[in-house]
Amino acid sequence: MNARGCRFVSVNGHVTAAIVVAAVALLVLTACSSSPEASTPVPTERPIATTPVARSGQEVFAAICSACHGLRGQGQPDWHIPKEDGTLPAPPLNGDGHTWHHGDGFLYRVVREGGRFQEDPVLLPNFKSAMPAFGAQLSHQEIVAVIAYIKEWWGGKTSRGLNIVEAQAIKSSQDPLPDG
Numbered sequence: 754m755n756a757r758g759c760r761f762v763s764v765n766g767h768v769t770a771a772i773v774v775a776a777v778a779l780l781v782l783t784a785c786s787s788s789p790e791a792s793t794p795v796p797t798e799r800p801i802a803t804t805p806v807a808r809s810g811q812e813v814f815a816a817i818c819s820a821c822h823g824l825r826g827q828g829q830p831d832w833h834i835p836k837e838d839g840t841l842p843a844p845p846l847n848g849d850g851h852t853w854h855h856g857d858g859f860l861y862r863v864v865r866e867g868g869r870f871q872e873d874p875v876l877l878p879n880f881k882s883a884m885p886a887f888g889a890q891l892s893h894q895e896i897v898a899v900i901a902y903i904k905e906w907w908g909g910k911t912s913r914g915l916n917i918v919e920a921q922a923i924k925s926s927q928d929p930l931p932d933g
């Protein structure tokens with residue numbers, strides 16, 4: 754399905770709405786393909802911020818991010834189902850979703866630039882992100898801190914035998930946080 758989607762895009766240059774929807778769904782599904790078994794306990798409590806940087810991130814999260822992502826990072830209901838305007842609801846950031854598959858650099862850009870940096874008029878002409886940009890409101894240190902806080906939710910969660918912390922560390926070593 755992935756290969757077919759790509760062939761349509763590259764060969765015909767003609768992307769039907771259905772294929773775009775499928776591509777978006779595929780992105781989500783692919784990202785979630787290694788989601789943990791239902792029996793895996795989901796960390797729903799707010800983490801105890803263990804470092805000073807995570808503690809300051811906790812304040813940012815509670816003041817700003819929790820309005821959409823929930824105080825416990827649980828996200829909005831049916832977060833993977835697009836709304837009528839084509840945007841997705843706010844996803845869980847607590848490890849019960851796919852966010853932990855992303856490297857630090859991606860997470861940083863989402864917070865600083867908003868989700869719109871992923872919009873691609875050619876490949877995903879209908880994809881719109883409702884994640885606002887916080888680059889004007891938050892400093893580099895605050896963005897790094899809030900990401901550190903979010904990542905404290907991810908400790909110990911396993912997926913396909915992978916430790917979530919290890920998996921995310923590998924991803925982030927290939928996509929590190931930018932310099933301040």
Ligand code: HEC
Nearest residue numbers: 817818821841842843844851852863864868882883884899
């Ligand atoms: C107005 C609601 C809203 C607020 C406030 C908000 N977000 Fe989001 N966020 C969203 C939505 C909606 C998405 C999904 C966007 C998409 O489809 O690309 C999202 C996506 C994200 C993602 C990417 C998740 C992924 O797996 O791709 C991260 C990380 C994130 N938000 C972090 C934050 C942080 C940190 C804050 C606080 C500084 C914050 N958000 C505040 C609505 C919000």
